[in-house]
Amino acid sequence: MPRVPAVWERWRWWGKYPRFNFTPDSKWERMYRTVLENAGHGGEFELQVLQKQGYQKNTALTLPPPGVKAEQGFIPDSVVGNPEELVWGRPYRFVEVKARAEMALTGNLKAMMNYVRTHGGHIEVWFRSDLHPAGRTHPTGPLQGDLRRLEDLGRATVRYFPE
Numbered sequence: 001m002p003r004v005p006a007v008w009e010r011w012r013w014w015g016k017y018p019r020f021n022f023t024p025d026s027k028w029e030r031m032y033r034t035v036l037e038n039a040g041h042g043g044e045f046e047l048q049v050l051q052k053q054g055y056q057k058n059t060a061l062t063l064p065p066p067g068v069k070a071e072q073g074f075i076p077d078s079v080v081g082n083p084e085e086l087v088w089g090r091p092y093r094f095v096e097v098k099a100r101a102e103m104a105l106t107g108n109l110k111a112m113m114n115y116v117r118t119h120g121g122h123i124e125v126w127f128r129s130d131l132h133p134a135g136r137t138h139p140t141g142p143l144q145g146d147l148r149r150l151e152d153l154g155r156a157t158v159r160y161f162p163e
Contacts, residue, residue, distance in 0.1 A: 091120030
């Protein structure tokens with residue numbers, strides 16, 4: 001029997017597995033890239049707060065499994081206990097630091113608050129205080145309302161820095 005050329009040998013498996021695909025789900029990949037892009041934001045204020053409070057900077061992603069459409073991934077600034085890996089659905093104690101003049105219920109913070117509401121755990125949010133040279137952070141009404149509801153459940157703490 002004649003030997004099949006190597007080029008054709010490589011494609012023989014394709015008929016057995018016509019649906020095998022090396023491409024990740026496009027929605028999951030877009031979410032992954034967004035989380036990574038947002039991870040770079042933060043800065044000096046974040047590092048000051050984390051250092052002063054004794055928290056370690058987190059680098060682990062929190063992403064829902066592929067196919068979970070209703071939830072958004074995020075990277076918390078810190079996670080109490082500093083786990084190497086964050087498993088979707090487990091409760092964690094997140095720490096998030098925000099240094100904007102006005103803070104709305106959007107992005108990373110909104111995703112973390114939704115996660116804590118759904119999966120349990122706690123979120124500690126740090127904003128700039130009146131003593132900060134750039135002035136106090138002013139949370140918008142919707143953010144204040146959602147944080148208050150989580151605080152009433154014992155799942156959120158709001159703090160201001162410097163104290």
